[in-house]
Amino acid sequence: MATATRAPAARRRAVRLGPRRWTAALGAALLIAGTAVLSAPASALATAGTAVDFATRCVPPAVSGLPPINGTTTARITVDDTTPQVGDTVTVTYSVTKPAASNPVDLALPADIMTPSGKVRLGGAQSGAVTVTGPKENPPVPGKGEFPPFSMTGTFKVTAPGSITLSPGDYNIHTSYLMELDTPCTVSSPPAPVSETITASGQPGANERAITLAAASGKPGERVTVTGGKFTPLTEVTLAGRAGAAETADRMTFTSDAAGDFTARFKVNDKATTGIVAYEGASWSAEKGAGPAAYTVADDTPLPKDSQKINASVTAGTLSMTQEGDTVQLSSVDFGKGGGADGDLRTVTVKDFRGGPAGWSLTGKVTAFTGPGGAAIDADRLHWDPECRTKEGSPSTCEPGSAGPVGGEGATLAATPDGALTGGQFTVDAELSLKVPAFTPPGAYSGVLTLTLT
Numbered sequence: 001m002a003t004a005t006r007a008p009a010a011r012r013r014a015v016r017l018g019p020r021r022w023t024a025a026l027g028a029a030l031l032i033a034g035t036a037v038l039s040a041p042a043s044a045l046a047t048a049g050t051a052v053d054f055a056t057r058c059v060p061p062a063v064s065g066l067p068p069i070n071g072t073t074t075a076r077i078t079v080d081d082t083t084p085q086v087g088d089t090v091t092v093t094y095s096v097t098k099p100a101a102s103n104p105v106d107l108a109l110p111a112d113i114m115t116p117s118g119k120v121r122l123g124g125a126q127s128g129a130v131t132v133t134g135p136k137e138n139p140p141v142p143g144k145g146e147f148p149p150f151s152m153t154g155t156f157k158v159t160a161p162g163s164i165t166l167s168p169g170d171y172n173i174h175t176s177y178l179m180e181l182d183t184p185c186t187v188s189s190p191p192a193p194v195s196e197t198i199t200a201s202g203q204p205g206a207n208e209r210a211i212t213l214a215a216a217s218g219k220p221g222e223r224v225t226v227t228g229g230k231f232t233p234l235t236e237v238t239l240a241g242r243a244g245a246a247e248t249a250d251r252m253t254f255t256s257d258a259a260g261d262f263t264a265r266f267k268v269n270d271k272a273t274t275g276i277v278a279y280e281g282a283s284w285s286a287e288k289g290a291g292p293a294a295y296t297v298a299d300d301t302p303l304p305k306d307s308q309k310i311n312a313s314v315t316a317g318t319l320s321m322t323q324e325g326d327t328v329q330l331s332s333v334d335f336g337k338g339g340g341a342d343g344d345l346r347t348v349t350v351k352d353f354r355g356g357p358a359g360w361s362l363t364g365k366v367t368a369f370t371g372p373g374g375a376a377i378d379a380d381r382l383h384w385d386p387e388c389r390t391k392e393g394s395p396s397t398c399e400p401g402s403a404g405p406v407g408g409e410g411a412t413l414a415a416t417p418d419g420a421l422t423g424g425q426f427t428v429d430a431e432l433s434l435k436v437p438a439f440t441p442p443g444a445y446s447g448v449l450t451l452t453l454t
Contacts, residue, residue: 050076051097052195054168055188061181062439073185075168077120077195084158085201092120094132094168095151109141110177116150118171119380121191125162125200129169130154131380131405136176156409161202165194172437180337182438209290211278217296223265228278228290231260235280239264242292243272245395245421247284271297286357286418317353319360321453324348328449330434338438345384345430350453352396352416352423359396359417362428364451365410369434372443377436379447380407384430388414394424406449413451 056073060066073096080091096116116134132152139148152171158164170186214225231237237256241248248270256262266276275292277284303309323346330341352360364384369377383405388398396419401412414428434445 050195052076052168052193054192056185057188058183058185060183075195077166077168079196079198082198083201084198086158086161088158089155090158090198091153091155092130092132092166093151093153094118094120095149097149111140112136112138113175113177114138114150115174116152116171118152119169121167121169123165123167123191125160126158126164128409130156131407158200161200164198164200166196167194168192180438207287211290211293213276213293213295216294217298218268219298219300220271221267221269223267224295226264226266226276228262229260231256232280233258233260237262237278237280239266239276239278241268241270241273242275242277243270244274248273268295268297271299273297284420316355319352319354319453321348321350328432330432333436335442336438338436338440340433341436343432345432348428348451350426350428355421355423357418357420357422359415359419359422360453361415362413362451362453363410364406364413364449365408366406366449367408367447369445369447371445372441375441375443377434377440377445380405381435382406382447383433383435386413386428386430389427391425396422396424398426
């Protein structure tokens, strides 16, 4: 009876495990077949002037037992703006078009198992790489049916004027079918042909308008000579008194000369005046204004008998930042699984004690993460999710940057806008996650994140 009892149990295990092993092996083979087909030519669907073919080498997951696949990828790059200005953000789409081949086997592949990611290479006036990603989205693929195309999207900031070329770069297919697998595909002879070209124009010049005062103080009702330069020629300019962030009733309007300069005799009556500004247009703006230039009214009103006048002043400070330490230890990930190595940015404190109209911007960029034997994890795989808190009473309000990749070209961690009176104290943090590919060689990896405050 003991023998009779064990035999059926052994058969149950064989039935349970056998099909699983067979299905897993077949699934891996199908995923690799899908990757190979994605690299096949699709010139029949190409749009003239945008689709390009390039030799590609795809490395199947180790569990498949298949050798590298050398084929041809057909892809195209599109952008949302072909004539941006320096400083603009351009959205880039990297599309691998419909392959000509079909699913080579009768077994269907399920929907929504493929997540693509890749790089778009920049050349010409601006160099670098744009990280692009696609959704985990694909229709079911019937046995012997055609494989679907896929698209990946990302953004980059234009940093230089001129013609900027965009070429398809390496890409990776991550599949979630029975197990998590990556199939990286690299351009065999980089760079790939240019698929798109944009022409960037220079950013409008910075505001160079300026004013100087012949005196820093005067009695109520006295006039002070104000000299201005770099304003728009032959344009109406307003001089106004300031009491802190608010304008006083003292103002005068005139027209700048043909060179954009002026000299005016400005009468100051308000005893609360702390400065003088000049601007174009109906109201003050940091983009078309200058100042405030410090000015105080010497109140010579006779004091009552047996009284004392007490004066005080507020001195402008600087823009600075400090950080709580210079090392972040991320969590570890397992070889063969990969995923996010997570941690927290060391807290950064920004102090804006300038007391003027300008805001600030805190940006960061990171190097590649280098490891043993020359192995590396790309800089664009470090993502952050910023947070920013404003100290109570601060004139400005801190705004966190967008969650996403940091990369070697940089991203905004936090910022405050320009305004009539800005400043304050701010605490900046961010959750960090390094997206480690599944089969990254084991070992310790390090990169350097550089923060810049302007």
